[in-house]
Amino acid sequence: MAISTKEIEKVALLARLELDPKEVESLASDMSNILDYVETLTKVDTEGLEDDNASENSSNVLREDKPHESLSREEALRNSPRHNKEFFLAPKVIG
Amino acid sequence: MSQTENKNIIDGFEPVIGLEVHAQLVTKTKIFCACENKYGAEPNTLTCPVCLGLPGALPVLNMQAVEYAIKMILAIGGEVRQRSIFARKNYFYPDLPKGYQISQFDLPIGEGGVITISADGSEKQLGVTRIHLEDDAGKSLHPEGSGDTYSRIDLNRCGAPLIEIVSEPDMRSPQEAYAYLSKIKQILQYVGVCTGDMEKGHLRCDANISVRPEGQEKFGTKTELKNMNSFKGVERALNFEIARQIQTIKDGGSISQQTLLWNEKKQVAEAMRSKEEANDYRYFPEPDLTPLHVSESWLEEIRESLPELPDARSARFVKEYGIPEYDAGVLTDTHTLADYFEAVAKKINDGKLASNWVMGELSRYANEGAFDFAEPHVAPEDISRVISEVKALKISASFGKQAVKELVVEKKPLSEIDFGGNQMISDTGELEALIENVLSSNEENVVRYLAGAEKLIGFFVGQLMKETKGKADPALVNKLLKEKLESRRS
Ligand SMILES: [Zn+2]
Numbered sequence: 001m002a003i004s005t006k007e008i009e010k011v012a013l014l015a016r017l018e019l020d021p022k023e024v025e026s027l028a029s030d031m032s033n034i035l036d037y038v039e040t041l042t043k044v045d046t047e048g049l050e051d052d053n054a055s056e057n058s059s060n061v062l063r064e065d066k067p068h069e070s071l072s073r074e075e076a077l078r079n080s081p082r083h084n085k086e087f088f089l090a091p092k093v094i095g
Numbered sequence: 096m097s098q099t100e101n102k103n104i105i106d107g108f109e110p111v112i113g114l115e116v117h118a119q120l121v122t123k124t125k126i127f128c129a130c131e132n133k134y135g136a137e138p139n140t141l142t143c144p145v146c147l148g149l150p151g152a153l154p155v156l157n158m159q160a161v162e163y164a165i166k167m168i169l170a171i172g173g174e175v176r177q178r179s180i181f182a183r184k185n186y187f188y189p190d191l192p193k194g195y196q197i198s199q200f201d202l203p204i205g206e207g208g209v210i211t212i213s214a215d216g217s218e219k220q221l222g223v224t225r226i227h228l229e230d231d232a233g234k235s236l237h238p239e240g241s242g243d244t245y246s247r248i249d250l251n252r253c254g255a256p257l258i259e260i261v262s263e264p265d266m267r268s269p270q271e272a273y274a275y276l277s278k279i280k281q282i283l284q285y286v287g288v289c290t291g292d293m294e295k296g297h298l299r300c301d302a303n304i305s306v307r308p309e310g311q312e313k314f315g316t317k318t319e320l321k322n323m324n325s326f327k328g329v330e331r332a333l334n335f336e337i338a339r340q341i342q343t344i345k346d347g348g349s350i351s352q353q354t355l356l357w358n359e360k361k362q363v364a365e366a367m368r369s370k371e372e373a374n375d376y377r378y379f380p381e382p383d384l385t386p387l388h389v390s391e392s393w394l395e396e397i398r399e400s401l402p403e404l405p406d407a408r409s410a411r412f413v414k415e416y417g418i419p420e421y422d423a424g425v426l427t428d429t430h431t432l433a434d435y436f437e438a439v440a441k442k443i444n445d446g447k448l449a450s451n452w453v454m455g456e457l458s459r460y461a462n463e464g465a466f467d468f469a470e471p472h473v474a475p476e477d478i479s480r481v482i483s484e485v486k487a488l489k490i491s492a493s494f495g496k497q498a499v500k501e502l503v504v505e506k507k508p509l510s511e512i513d514f515g516g517n518q519m520i521s522d523t524g525e526l527e528a529l530i531e532n533v534l535s536s537n538e539e540n541v542v543r544y545l546a547g548a549e550k551l552i553g554f555f556v557g558q559l560m561k562e563t564k565g566k567a568d569p570a571l572v573n574k575l576l577k578e579k580l581e582s583r584r585s
Contacts, residue, residue, distance in 0.1 A: 014375055016187055060388050065122050065159035068129035068143075076142045076250070079149075086138050087247035090189035092237060 003031045102215065103267040104309050106345070110337045111314050112266035113303040114329075116279055117257050118289040119231065119296070120163045126230045126256035127154030127197065134295055138249040146230075146254030148193035153383050156181075160228060160256035161387065163288035164204055165397050167258060168226050170286045170404055173208030178388050181228075181381040186374050190233035190248050198259075200378045203227035204387065210262070210282075211406065212274035221275050222263035231255040252296075258288075264303065264314065269333035276300060276326055281405050285430045293325055300329050305350070306340045315340070316350040320364060322357045332357040336364050408433055416446020425454060431469040432458075438475035443482050452482050456499045466503050473502045477509045490519050493565055521568035523575065526559075529567070530579050533558045544580055552576060 008028045012019045019027065070076075073086070082089040103109055125132050128145035144152035168175050182200035205226035212219050233253035235246045260279060266272045280291040280298060290297045305317035320336055323329045335357075340350050355364035403411070405427045412423035412433075427433045435457075440449035457478065460466035466473070478499065485495040498514075501507045520526060533555055534541055544551040555576050559567055 010375075014185075014377070061155060061385050062158040062161070063124075063129070063155045065124050065157055066129065067124045067131045070130045070141045070143050071147075073137070073139045076139050076147060082245070084247070087236070087249060088139070088189075089245040090235075090248055092244060092246050093189060093235070 003028050003035065101309070103271075105337065106341050107309050108306040108337075108341045108344070109309055109311075110267060110269075110333070111264050111305050111307060111317075112269070112272050112333060113264040114262045114266070114272060114275060115301045115303070116260040116262075116276065117231075117299040117301075118167070118260065118279075118283050118291075119298070120160050120256040120258065120288050121290060122157055122159045122163065122256050124157055124159075125254035126157050126160045126228070128152075128254055130254065132255050133251070134297075136251055138247075139251060141251040142253070146192075147250060148191075154197060154381075156384060156387065157256060161204070161389070162397055163256070163286075164226060164228050164258045165389065165394065166286045166288055166401060167260070167283065168205035168208065169394075169398055169401060170282050171208035171210060171223055171226075173205045173223060173226060175389055175394055176202060176204055176206065177390075178202070178386050179204040179227075180386050181384045182378045183381050184229075184376045184378055186376060188232065188235075189246060190235045190250070190253065192233070192250065192253065196229055196232065197381055197384070198229035198378075199227035204389070210275055210278050212271065212278055214268075214271055214274060219271070221265040221271070224261045224263050226258050226260050229257050229259060231257050264305075269330045269337070272302065272333055273326055273330045276329060281428070285402060285405055287402070296324070299324075302329065302333060304333060304336050304340070306337060306344070315344075316352050318350065318352065319354045320357055321354060324359070328357060328359055331359075331362065332364055335362065339364070402430065405430075405433075412436075412446070416440055416450065418446050418450045422450050422454060425458075426450060429468065435468045435471060435475055439479050439482065442476060442479035443486065445482075445486065448482060448486060449479075452478065452499070456496060457503070460499075460503045472506065477502055480509060481512070484514055488519055488521055488568060490514060491565060491567075491569065494519075518566065519568050520563055520566050521571055523571070526567060526571060526575050527579070529559060529562055530555075530572075530575055533562065534579060534583075541580065541583060545584060552580075555580075 005024045005028050008019070008024050008031065012024070077083040077085065077088065080088050101109065120126075120132075122132050124130060125146055128143050130141045130143050130146055133141060145154055165175050179199060180202040181197055183195040184198045184200070185195045187194060203225045206224070208223035208226070210221045210223060212221060231252050231254065233248055233250035235248055237243075237246050262275065266275060280293075283289040283298070284291045292298065293300075300323055302320040302323070303317045304320060305315040307313065307315045318336060318340070320332050323332045336355065343350060354367045356367060357364050408430075409420070409423040409427040412418055412426060413420055416423075418426070426436045432453075436449055436453045439453055440446045443449055457466055457468075461468060481490075481495050481498045481502070484490045484498075485492050490498070498512050501512060502509065520529075537555070537558065540551050540554060544555075552573070556569070556572055559572055559576070560569075
């Protein structure tokens with residue numbers, strides 16, 4: 001299953017990745033290989049089996065609406081590359 | 096069908112509008128984690144690994160959020176799916192740390208439903224396509240004039256529970272869109288699942304809008320309008336975009352499918368830059384959540400907990416309390432107003448009188464900001480006491496109004512209202528004596544009255560009211576005065 005360089009460029013845009021033409025070429029080939037590999041799975045006979053994405057037998061996994069303590073602000077911001085001790089800071093998108 | 100004039104046609108074009116309404120649910124905690132779902136907390140103090148999107152954290156669905164979604168679906172007559180699936184909607188934005196929103200795609204929890212609005216004096220039914228559950232993003236703040244090159248991100252709201260209510264493209268004018276929104280808000284408030292506060296962002300609305308030549312079946316190319324943050328803003332943005340689309344077509348151009356942001360300050364809708372718009376959400380099933388099953392018994396339990404809805408309540412008010420349809424509509428505008436009215440009506444056992452006082456005096460104070468039916472500082476029992484005194488002719492209506500003012504505006508307790516000292520004088524003997532006094536000290540006017548100046552009756556009533564500080568029973572005074580005056584003819 002071939003993936004075109006055009007498709008790679010579109011996915012890169014959606015993922016906000018900048019790729020040079022060489023990377024696009026090699027990714028197209030890599031991803032085609034991956035998809036070919038996964039394609040093998042479609043050969044499995046699933047006739048009569050229910051189509052589902054998760055174990056259907058498990059009952060609902062639900063939570064009571066009871067609050068727990070949240071992280072402190074210091075902890076919440078700790079892993080952020082940029083913050084001002086109050087807010088996360090991110091490059092402006094609009095305006 | 097006869098050809099009736101279509102009032103929605105503008106310059107030969109008919110607008111077609113669909114709305115996507117996001118309603119934040121009033122749960123105590125977020126949809127997939129136990130952080131508090133609270134407005135107005137210090138920035139970034141309500142987060143945890145789940146809503147921060149930290150690696151390895153797993154979402155667990157809040158049962159209350161599911162119940163609230165189901166309540167709204169049932170309230171508008173939709174179908175609740177026995178089994179629904181969560182899906183990831185992938186896009187990048189600074190206030191979405193996971194890089195995807197957990198939403199529902201092809202198998203939403205609710206499908207179908209109807210919103211009834213009144214348009215041009217008749218009822219119109221607007222279809223709802225679906226209602227689904229999803230998590231909210233955080234808030235990006237772009238302080239103006241600060242010179243900041245960075246946006247500030249507050250993730251307190253990130254992970255708050257939302258339902259998205261998607262309408263059919265059934266609206267034909269901005270006014271209908273406004274009425275639809277108002278009705279959605281009213282029902283959300285009635286079933287108690289959302290505050291409906293658009294200014295706080297608890298209720299948000301995007302619109303899909305196109306125009307088509309009159310009589311054409313096929314829809315035109317639509318654009319999407321975002322960023323309206325009031326009901327009036329939605330109406331204005333739609334009016335703007337309808338005019339723009341019609342003008343574009345009349346100038347020989349064509350409409351391109353795009354997303355526009357409403358700029359309330361400039362009163363224009365502006366196109367998003369193409370990169371911002373480069374969204375292909377690549378939905379796929381959320382692997383971290385199992386399918387949601389809603390059993391018949393759970394559904395029944397929730398159905399039974401539903402309150403009486405506005406239209407049904409309004410109809411019942413007409414029947415039960417004998418008030419006009421219009422009044423019933425006003426009184427059922429919010430469930431808190433309806434509750435208040437009903438408490439008074441029951442207490443004084445008189446729907447019409449209760450309606451007069453609640454729609455008159457109390458609503459006036461509510462409009463002035465001195466009274467709030469949602470958090471009344473004067474109990475319906477206290478207001479009922481005043482109305483009962485008036486009804487029993489113990490006090491005059493004007494003193495009744497004065498008493499309401501003292502309770503509501505001056506915040507006096509009921510015990511300080513001087514009903515005794517303001518008892519209405521309706522004792523015939525007492526009034527006759529007072530009338531005699533008034534007549535004998537105004538002999539010349541009595542003569543003029545008897546000579547035909549009958550308007551002077553007002554003068555005598557006025558004098559008497561002055562004597563009694565307004566406490567005399569006006570109907571009785573009128574009757575007795577005329578009798579006394581007539582008796583002087585002989
Ligand atoms: Zn959290």
